Amino acid sequence: MSKLIDNTHNRYRENIERLLIGTDIVFNGDRPWDIRVYNAELYQRILTQGSLGLGEAYMDEWWDCHQLDELFNKICQAQLENKVIVDPQTFINRVLGCLNNHQSRQRAPEHIKWHYDIGNDLYQAMLDKRLTYSCGYWPKAKNLDEAQEHKFDLICRKLNLQPGQKILDIGCGWGSFMKFAVEHYRVSCVGVTLSAEQVALGKLLCKDLPIDIRLADYRELDETFDHVISIGMFEHVGYKNYAEYMKVANRCLKDGGLFLLHTIGSSKSRISVDAWMGKYIFPGSMLPSLKQISKAAEGQFVIEDVHNFGADYDKTLMAWFANFADNWQMIIANYDHRFYLMWKYYLLSCAGAFRARDNQLWQLVLAKTGVPGGYTSVR
Known part of the structure; x- marks a missing residue:
């Protein structure tokens, strides 16, 4: 019986090794990105369960590697996703993505609570001093704090913010952008989020400033603003709601104002998320793809500018992981070892995907009927 089991393991291993040809990845090699196998059933689990099995096996400590970020850089560069038979969970996710609206008003609050209400202590340990949970802008930044402030200033300059203007922030998090804009550009802001934890801490951080943070769905908004921004929230909207999201942004934007959309993006149009990421993280x-964004904006906005700085998300995620690992002992009482492995896998696998240019980060500037004379790009 043991010989039969060994033969089965070897067959699965050989199949995976054939897929890895040309990737510079080997099992039990001595490079930092090589996979060290601790359970021989790993090979079957990967081939039958895909990305979900790979991620769960890591959390179960069936395998490890010294440099997860570089492993995933190589996996994404080799486009292994296109070479592996679709696992059952991914197939189910795609079918359900067609049938159901997972980001409806009824379902969205639970999804946001799952990730953003884990605990403010986690995000305070991981993020910059302003609590900014989106990609930093690194061309001239020396550290994470500077990268996030440079990103906020870039947004303010792209919108040409003027004192006294009123800004809407859809998906405002803990209010970090609004606080920066108020302090540096003397505007007032309204922000909405579905995270009760973000609202509670955000109100405290923005106390005595002209900032109104509301626990509300973006679809409830029906008032006008000089400019509208959305930073790292569109990823939670879902393709069935992209058009409605654009209608809300249009409804809330004054004529002559600008809408800045900052979002992670995919080079392919998708209707579901990675199976492991969807189950454990988001x-x-x-x-979204640019095709999906432009289709949703059609009839609502003119897209004036598209700025891709996805490579900067690699640096941002690596900085977040460094903070998370360095401060783990400060928050360990509220989490467990399995959570540590899950969060490490999340941050470093994403860093690898951005390093491989598999994921993108776009800032789009949109105007209702276009900017008279044209928009001058700001970098």
């Missing part, structure tokens, strides 16, 4: 999330 349920109901979905990365």
